[in-house]
Amino acid sequence: MAWGLRDVVLRDGGPRMVIFAGKGGLGKTTSSAALAYAAALSGKRVLCFSTDPQASLSDIFERDIFGKGEVEVARNLYVVEIDADAKISAYIAEVKQRIRDMYKLEEIPAEIEAYIDSSVAEPAMYESATYDAMADYLARGDYDLYVFDMPPFGHGIRMLTMADVLTSWVEKLTEVREKAREYDEIASRLKGERLIKEDEILNELKAIKDKLTTFTDFMRDKTKSAFFMVMTPEMMSVHDTERALQAFRSIGLTLSGIVLNKVLPKELGSNPSPYISYRYKQQEAVLKVIEEKFGDLVVAAIPMFPREPKGLEGLKEVAKHLVDGVTRVW
Amino acid sequence: MVFETPFGITMVGIVIFLLTFFTYSRWVDRRVWSPDPKRPTPAHMYMDGVEFFPVSRFVLYGFQWNSIAALGPILGPGIALTFGWLPAFLWIVLAALLIGWVQDYSSMFLSVRKEGRSFGPIAYELLGPTPRRLLLGFLLFYLLLINAAFLFVVATVVDAFAGAFWSLLVLVIAAVITGHLLFKVKMPVVQVTLIAVVLLAIGVVIGAIFNWPPPGTLGTAPYTLWYVPLIALLVAGAILPMPRLITPMNYIAYYTLFPAVIMLAVGALASIVTGVKVNTPAFTSFFGPFATGPLWPALFVSIACGAISGWHSLVSTGLTSKQIDVETDVRPVGAGAMLSENLVGLTSLAAWIVLPAGTAVAPANFPRGAVTLTSPVFGGAAMAPYLAIFFASYMVGMAVTILTILGRFWRVTMAEIFSGTSLNFLGNKYVATVLGFVLPVAFVLTGSWINIWLYFGGTNQLLAGFALLIVGLYLFSLRKFHWYSTIPGLFMMVTTLAAIAWQTNVFATATINPVIRRPDGTIAPFFPQQAPLLNLGGPGALTAINAFSTVMGMIMFVIGLMMAIFFIRAFLRYARQPTQPTAT
């Protein structure tokens, strides 16, 4: 069994979208950035998109990219860290402007304005805005490879299922609109008029649906996308990963592999410090469990670094393990 | 003498209708309601472009007239003839003067002043929750009875003129084609209309040629067999999406209604030239047969829509009041449409009274009278078979369009009442629709046309009484001149309660004595029309079906009586209040 993601992700005709899922603090963002950098070095045009509200890509690349759109941090490597709050505010302003323009209003009716303003506070808005941005980039298709990380686990799953729910709602709404249009047409026929006005809502719904289906098409198609779970060799992480695998299976997604992060290197096993050697022994035991439970699913192991990997140099180091598989655990 | 031909009554009627419109209705309009063209109507206040929006008074007049013109004015006079044509004529004319338009116009104005609300919510506001519930329960019975009466009409007319069934089939096919051409092929409405009219004419010709099977060949209870295809058609109409069948069918049915009404009017007015004579006696006797009852109350519930009809108040407070542009339009629309309807009632009476004296009171005789009245003007004897099928199809078409609308209404209502309760299945689309037509058939099986019609007329006129009294109550609460509505309301209430009581008594008698023993020892059913049922199920079946009708009558009577008490209490309550009540 080959270690490292190179053969899976960076080969010709490999997936165009890679998602790293897993709990916060396990190194998803670092893994995404490292894979993205390695892909950029191999000549692909790459977009690395962080949905994590903690602005960690800025930390990793050591520059402020939060809310700045696509930033080219290296040749062919573009990074986005979305400022969801700012996006929501801009979106709301756009909706209001639209209402004013469409109906030539000076002021939006009070109850409608109140409704719009109150919806800003909804927690779902935040998720939707992030998700929408993600789907947007994907639908535009400017890149050869998209690397996303998904913030704390529950949210990640919700994003995946949300796409399905939304698609079915949009289909329902479209059906309703088409029916409405049919009746409009009947009424104007009876009145001896011809209905020319197009239903703009239908176009709008089609745009939403296209965007959503691009995303779900990618997700469901194993040749177009790859999913990796990031975990650490600790029992807690084993349990979380098992649960996540079940959840993935229940929504019909196949996991491409598991990345083991923060693995204590072998030389620590002979470390004189009883504290460290005890930790190492414990890791050995957990690794056994992992091998039993997940076996071949584990495709890469990244050692625990003395310092957090930062900057392009740091990522190159991570990529050696993640992409080229220099560290093996069994 | 001028009354030897129907010309006389028609002319006198027209003069009185015109006088009513230009004098009394104008006086009431100014004195009581004082329309203000500047006061915004619900159509403007709640404009939504689909339900509330201002519509020209000509369009609304046409709509209102078409919605209230149904079978009522055609059939009622036939039964009223039991007492002679003069009482029927006097009732139509007096009702036109003092009662009919008062209800249509006033309930419309009331709804306009009450934000376009319909009957139920207004009753709730003025009378309270219990009367509203009573009223709604009452309306359900009312619907069943309309269905029963109209199903009966279609079945018996078709039994007498089997050709009308084949033209009905052509009507249905024409409706489907019309709908398809209009909405799928998207052909302009004028062209489609021409095609539809041609198809309708072909339907009449087919009916006249293919007048099969001849009456009486279908066994001992001939007309009952017609219910099977009829109910199948109605259920399909109630379940299919409106634009597939009901919308186009109601549209093209107008092209039968309109010429029929015009032809009857022309025939009646031309009778002075054509010499078609009035053949029925002017007056027979105050006491009709036991099943009909005495002139009062029977006459006043037998001629419904041509004189006054509760159905109209539902139309007035339904869509029309939501689309009145300015308050000054209420009178031309409400009173104008009703007075035109009175004319339809009068010309139908004309068609009945030219029949030979002693003709049986049966819906199927109307086409015969209509042919007698109109054929001298429209093509003579050669055209008579076609005219007969035309008028029979007109009756069948009117009944079927109303029945499809009611079937739909019944279904929606059942769903509203029973959804979410333990009787959920009753609200099911198919169960409700089928029940809405099968229950009325139980009524029809009583076999007596007169009794079904008088029950229907009783509830219909009682509803009119409610409407008049609600208007009276509202005006009274504002200390306005309310007697012009309250007095007719009281009259209708008392008369209809008496009529329902009489009919209940008739059915109760028939329950106790379902059969009569003849001197020769054989037995005959109390209602002669129940003979087939007697052969089929014996006296027990007759008792059951008559008991069903008795119970229905008792329920309606009790509801009516309770409503009367609520009205009296409400009047007394408003009498004690020094100022006008606040809306609840």
Next chain:
Amino acid sequence: MGKGGFLSSMKKALSEVTYGAALHGQVSAVLKTRMYIEHMFILMILGDMLGFPILPPYYSLRLLPYAVPNVKAWKHRFYRERDFTDVIYG
């Protein structure tokens, strides 16, 4: 107004009466069905204005501008007292 004016206004009145009798009821019934559909649409996108969240608000907002002219009528109908006397011709 001359004689031509009178004739043309008579013609207009007649065609309006014909339209009213033959078609207005049908058009109204169709419009009413259309309105129920529109209201279902508004309920789907604005449900949480009445306390039924249906569509995620982010996407509701995108459709909201189209629903603005109907919101008032929708609320009016939603809160209006109604019973089955409305169903016949209302």
